[in-house]
Amino acid sequence: MTIYDVDRYLNSLDDGRAVYYRGQKVSNVVNHPEIGAAVKHASLVYKWQKDPKYRSMLVCRDKDYGEISTFYRIPKKPEDLMERFDLIYKTTRMGRGTFNIIQAIGSDALFALLIASREIDSKLGTAYHDRVEKFFRYVAEEDLALAVAQTDVKGDRILRPSEQSDPDMYVHIVKRTNEGIIVRGAKAHTTQGPVANEIIVLPTRAMTKDDADYAVAFAIPANAKGLKMISKPEKASEAALNDPWFIVGRENVETESITIFDDVFVPWDRVFLAGEWQYAGLIAVMFPTYHRFTAIAYRAGIADMLIGLGKLLAELNGVDDKSHIRRDIVEIIKYKELLRSTGYLAAHESKMDPATSIYVPNRVITNVGKLIANENYLDVVKHLVDVAGGLAATLPSSKDFENPDERKYLEKYLVGKKGTDAIVRSRILSMTKEIISSFGALFATAMIHAEGSIEASILELYRSYDYDGSKDLAFYASGIRDELRE
Numbered sequence: 001m002t003i004y005d006v007d008r009y010l011n012s013l014d015d016g017r018a019v020y021y022r023g024q025k026v027s028n029v030v031n032h033p034e035i036g037a038a039v040k041h042a043s044l045v046y047k048w049q050k051d052p053k054y055r056s057m058l059v060c061r062d063k064d065y066g067e068i069s070t071f072y073r074i075p076k077k078p079e080d081l082m083e084r085f086d087l088i089y090k091t092t093r094m095g096r097g098t099f100n101i102i103q104a105i106g107s108d109a110l111f112a113l114l115i116a117s118r119e120i121d122s123k124l125g126t127a128y129h130d131r132v133e134k135f136f137r138y139v140a141e142e143d144l145a146l147a148v149a150q151t152d153v154k155g156d157r158i159l160r161p162s163e164q165s166d167p168d169m170y171v172h173i174v175k176r177t178n179e180g181i182i183v184r185g186a187k188a189h190t191t192q193g194p195v196a197n198e199i200i201v202l203p204t205r206a207m208t209k210d211d212a213d214y215a216v217a218f219a220i221p222a223n224a225k226g227l228k229m230i231s232k233p234e235k236a237s238e239a240a241l242n243d244p245w246f247i248v249g250r251e252n253v254e255t256e257s258i259t260i261f262d263d264v265f266v267p268w269d270r271v272f273l274a275g276e277w278q279y280a281g282l283i284a285v286m287f288p289t290y291h292r293f294t295a296i297a298y299r300a301g302i303a304d305m306l307i308g309l310g311k312l313l314a315e316l317n318g319v320d321d322k323s324h325i326r327r328d329i330v331e332i333i334k335y336k337e338l339l340r341s342t343g344y345l346a347a348h349e350s351k352m353d354p355a356t357s358i359y360v361p362n363r364v365i366t367n368v369g370k371l372i373a374n375e376n377y378l379d380v381v382k383h384l385v386d387v388a389g390g391l392a393a394t395l396p397s398s399k400d401f402e403n404p405d406e407r408k409y410l411e412k413y414l415v416g417k418k419g420t421d422a423i424v425r426s427r428i429l430s431m432t433k434e435i436i437s438s439f440g441a442l443f444a445t446a447m448i449h450a451e452g453s454i455e456a457s458i459l460e461l462y463r464s465y466d467y468d469g470s471k472d473l474a475f476y477a478s479g480i481r482d483e484l485r486e
């Protein structure tokens with residue numbers, strides 16, 4: 001096996017990939033001031049794998065693949081999922097409160113594909129499972145960095161893929177040859193695509209017979225011919241270039257791209273679904289189940305930082321024992337601990353897929369956790385802002401603290417409770433400010449939409465909940481049945 005080291009990962013990104021940033025083609029993502037920050041963050045996974053302090057968490061031994069990244073350990077019992085939850089929670093904390101997606105999302109997709117491909121093969125006599133397994137082995141043994149492009153640009157949301165006025169609104173097969181398929185279309189919001197080695201592409205929704213060409217799943221290298229990635233402007237990194245205090249913006253960001261497939265060739269051994277429309281929905285649901293489980297874990301990690309910021313500011317401001325401040329902090333604690341509870345319960349109540357022996361997090365509990373995370377994040381920020389006070393918006397910059405003319409005033413007037421340090425207080429306020437401002441648009445949107453919109457979780461929860469026991473109880477309580485059946 002080859003556990004990458006940081007240098008090998010960095011060198012692997014210099015491969016001619018087509019990435020754009022603010023209207024410019026990026027010649028090398030590693031050296032780019034803003035995308036380079038996303039590279040730095042991703043490379044932490046490789047750094048931790050070598051670090052004696054973290055190695056036992058980040059690296060494990062698998063009987064089939066040897067020594068691999070723990071992100072690529074296939075869950076074969078509920079405890080594996082619990083450890084996966086901890087891995088994602090802890091690496092989010094180790095990344096200064098920023099989720100490290102680079103092997104998490106790809107493994108979520110591959111677990112889903114391993115299960116779905118076995119089912120498709122057993123029903124249709126196709127040969128997808130072997131291809132997924134072969135790709136999984138390659139990824140795990142080479143310790144690769146992955147992105148997943150599931151969300152299509154989608155055009156008119158009410159129309160199905162085949163009904164769109166422009167047929168390219170969902171990624172689809174435009175040609176089949178003896179060697180493979182050619183695909184066209186675009187996916188949105190692909191996190192870390194520009195800094196990944198491979199992009200896994202999945203269908204975003206269930207399909208009908210008319211949508212058969214849109215029922216497509218595959219993997220391609222990030223430098224595949226015809227693949228183009230347009231990165232979002234990285235506000236947090238841009239802000240950090242002018243702010244020595246804002247280390248997260250320089251070292252712990254992730255980038256998202258519009259990912260364009262301009263007639264990209266995919267060889268058959270990397271195609272995992274090609275036209276079997278009846279199974280697009282299975283993949284579209286299996287992947288989010290794993291990925292929402294991942295989401296609960298990283299969001300608990302982010303919430304942990306918000307608790308820390310809030311509690312420190314309460315102490316520094318001298319209002320730590322005031323009842324409404326207590327309430328603010330407890331609301332953030334409640335958010336975090338509800339996420340942790342749903343994550344562990346989803347692992348504890350996970351089910352084994354009988355055909356592959358792979359464990360799947362409990363779908364209902366996972367979606368409950370995801371909904372709690374979606375619906376309450378902005379309230380959690382409201383509580384943090386209430387504790388922080390207005391300086392979370394109006395704080396002077398770190399540069400003002402460097403100027404001796406200003407520093408003496410700032411050190412005098414920005415002190416909080418007696419005995420506290422104005423610089424410490426200002427730095428905690430500065431981090432709080434970045435969460436609300438340069439990270440604000442990202443977090444506000446990501447916490448509602450990433451890993452699927454609120455409505456997607458509601459639909460999934462309403463559909464997959466097992467109502468039998470509850471209905472039985474209602475019959476029994478109403479006197480219609482004499483005893484409980486369940």
Ligand SMILES: Cc1cc2nc3c(=O)[nH]c(=O)nc-3n(C[C@H](O)[C@H](O)[C@H](O)COP(=O)(O)OP(=O)(O)OC[C@H]3O[C@@H](n4cnc5c(N)ncnc54)[C@H](O)[C@@H]3O)c2cc1C
Nearest residue numbers: 148149150151157189190191445446449450451452453455
């Ligand atoms: C920071 C971030 C990172 C992300 N990372 C990834 C990633 O790595 N890979 C990936 O594949 N995706 C990623 N996503 C995409 C994410 O899963 C989507 O944003 C989410 O599924 C919503 O899709 P959308 O953005 O197209 O919004 P829309 O689907 O347009 O949703 C907007 C609203 O319209 C509603 N709506 C949409 N269609 C219908 C309909 N037919 N009927 C009724 N209501 C409808 C939705 O419920 C929602 O309320 C990321 C998103 C964010 C914000």
